[in-house]
Amino acid sequence: MHTEDVTAFAGMTTKLLLLLSCLSNAFWVRAAMPPTTASETTITSDELEILDNGAQTVFTGHVVLTQDPYQLFADRMTQIKATGIVEAKGHIRGTWKGDKGERSVATGANARYTPAEKVTELWGDALLTRWETAADTQPVTVTADHFTAYDQDHTVHAQGHVVMQQPPGLRTLSDEAKYDRTTETIALWGAHPVQVHWEDVKGAGDFEGERAWLVVSPKRAKLEHNVHGHVVPSS
Amino acid sequence: MGCQPDLPSSTVGPADAKAPSQILQNFEMQDIHSGVIAMKLKSIEGRMFDQSHIADVEKPLVTFYKQGKVSSVMNAPQGRVYMQTHAVDAWGGVTVVNADSTTLTTDKLSYDPQRQKIISKDAVRVEKPDSVTDGIGLEADPDLTHIKMGHEKVRMTPNAH
Numbered sequence A: 001m002h003t004e005d006v007t008a009f010a011g012m013t014t015k016l017l018l019l020l021s022c023l024s025n026a027f028w029v030r031a032a033m034p035p036t037t038a039s040e041t042t043i044t045s046d047e048l049e050i051l052d053n054g055a056q057t058v059f060t061g062h063v064v065l066t067q068d069p070y071q072l073f074a075d076r077m078t079q080i081k082a083t084g085i086v087e088a089k090g091h092i093r094g095t096w097k098g099d100k101g102e103r104s105v106a107t108g109a110n111a112r113y114t115p116a117e118k119v120t121e122l123w124g125d126a127l128l129t130r131w132e133t134a135a136d137t138q139p140v141t142v143t144a145d146h147f148t149a150y151d152q153d154h155t156v157h158a159q160g161h162v163v164m165q166q167p168p169g170l171r172t173l174s175d176e177a178k179y180d181r182t183t184e185t186i187a188l189w190g191a192h193p194v195q196v197h198w199e200d201v202k203g204a205g206d207f208e209g210e211r212a213w214l215v216v217s218p219k220r221a222k223l224e225h226n227v228h229g230h231v232v233p234s235s
Numbered sequence B: 001m002g003c004q005p006d007l008p009s010s011t012v013g014p015a016d017a018k019a020p021s022q023i024l025q026n027f028e029m030q031d032i033h034s035g036v037i038a039m040k041l042k043s044i045e046g047r048m049f050d051q052s053h054i055a056d057v058e059k060p061l062v063t064f065y066k067q068g069k070v071s072s073v074m075n076a077p078q079g080r081v082y083m084q085t086h087a088v089d090a091w092g093g094v095t096v097v098n099a100d101s102t103t104l105t106t107d108k109l110s111y112d113p114q115r116q117k118i119i120s121k122d123a124v125r126v127e128k129p130d131s132v133t134d135g136i137g138l139e140a141d142p143d144l145t146h147i148k149m150g151h152e153k154v155r156m157t158p159n160a161h
Helices: A013-024 A027-032
Strands: A041-051 A056-067 A070-080 A086-097 A103-114 A119-131 A140-150 A155-166 A170-180 A185-189 A194-200 A203-209 A211-215 A220-224 A228-233 B009-012 B022-033 B036-049 B054-058 B061-066 B069-075 B078-082 B088-098 B103-112 B117-128 B131-140 B147-156
Touching: A194 A211, A203 A220, B022 B054, B036 B078, B103 B131, B117 B147
Parallel strands: none
Antiparallel strands: A041 A056, A041 B147, A056 A070, A070 A086, A086 A103, A103 A119, A119 A140, A140 A155, A155 A170, A170 A185, A170 A194, A185 A211, A194 A203, A203 A228, A211 A220, B009 B022, B022 B036, B036 B054, B036 B061, B054 B078, B061 B069, B069 B088, B078 B088, B088 B103, B103 B117, B117 B131, B131 B147
C-alpha cells in the first residue's frame, strides 16, 4: 500500500468545489425558503393551481423560478405547504451567474428540497457544470446518479457512477463522492476502485486506488490504499 | 336553486324591447342549492329584461357562502344576472375578498352556479400577504381556496414568509 500524489488532478479541485457548492446552494428551490436578501423571488409558468387554500401549489408548463442570481427551469414544480417540500420534475435546469462572468448550471430530471432537514436532491441524468469565466470553454462537469446536498453539515454527496471531468484531459470515476465545504475536501470512494486519468503536454497518467482525497488549499490530491497506475510521457 | 327577489319598490319599464321591463330598487337575489344558500346578490338597482330573462344590476354586492357561512364577498361597478340560471357576470373592476383577506381583482368575472365556480378569461391578480400573482384567465372556488390560473407570474414578497 502506498500513497500517490496526483498533483495534476488537483488543479481542477477549486472549480469542482465551486461547482458542488452551486448544488448545495439549492438555488432551484429558493421559492420555498425565506429569501436571504431583499431580492424578489418570482415564478412563472403556463398554469398555476392552488389547492386547499394553499396546502398544495402546483406550477405546470415552462416553470421559471427567478431569484437573482439564481434561476430554475422545470416542466412542473409542486410545493406542499405543511412540510415545505418542493419537488420539481422534467427538464430541470438551475443556473447561477456570478458578477465576474462565472456561472454554474445543474440539470436533471427530478429534484426535491426538504426544508425540515435542509436537504436538496437532484437525480435523473443529473449533471453539474461550472464555467470559471464568461470566456471559459473548458468547464468542469460532474455527473452522478443522485446528488444530495446537506445544508446543515455543509456537504454534498454524489452517489452512483460519479464522473468528474475537465477538458482536455482530466477525469475521475468513482461510485461515490462527498464534498465537505467546511474542510474544502472531496472524498471519492466506492465498491469499485477510484479511477483517475489525466492528459497534458507532458504525457498521460492513469491511477486507481480504493479512495481519493482532494484538498483545495493547499492544492493537493492523493489516492490511498492499493494504489497503482502508470504514466506515459509524451514522446 | 331558488330565486327570492326582495322588492321594496319597483317601477314598470317601457314596452320598448331595449328598455327594461322593470326597474327594481334594492334588488336582491339568492342562489340556493339543496336548501343551502350558495350566493346572495344585492344591488341598489336592477333593470330587468323579461324577454331575455336577465337583469342588469348597479354596483352588485355578491356574498358567497360555504356550508351556510360567508366565504367571500364580490364587488363590482356593473353586473348582469341571468334569472333562469342565476349565473352572474360582473365587470368594470371586480374584486373578490375571502376570509383570509386574499383578494382577487379583474376586469370581468362570471359566476357559474351549477359548478359553483368563478371564472375569468381576462387578466387577473391575486394578492396575499406573502405574494402577488398576476395571470391571464382564472377558474376558482368562490372562496378562493382552489384557484387555477394561466400564464401567471408570482412575486414573493421578500422576507414575508
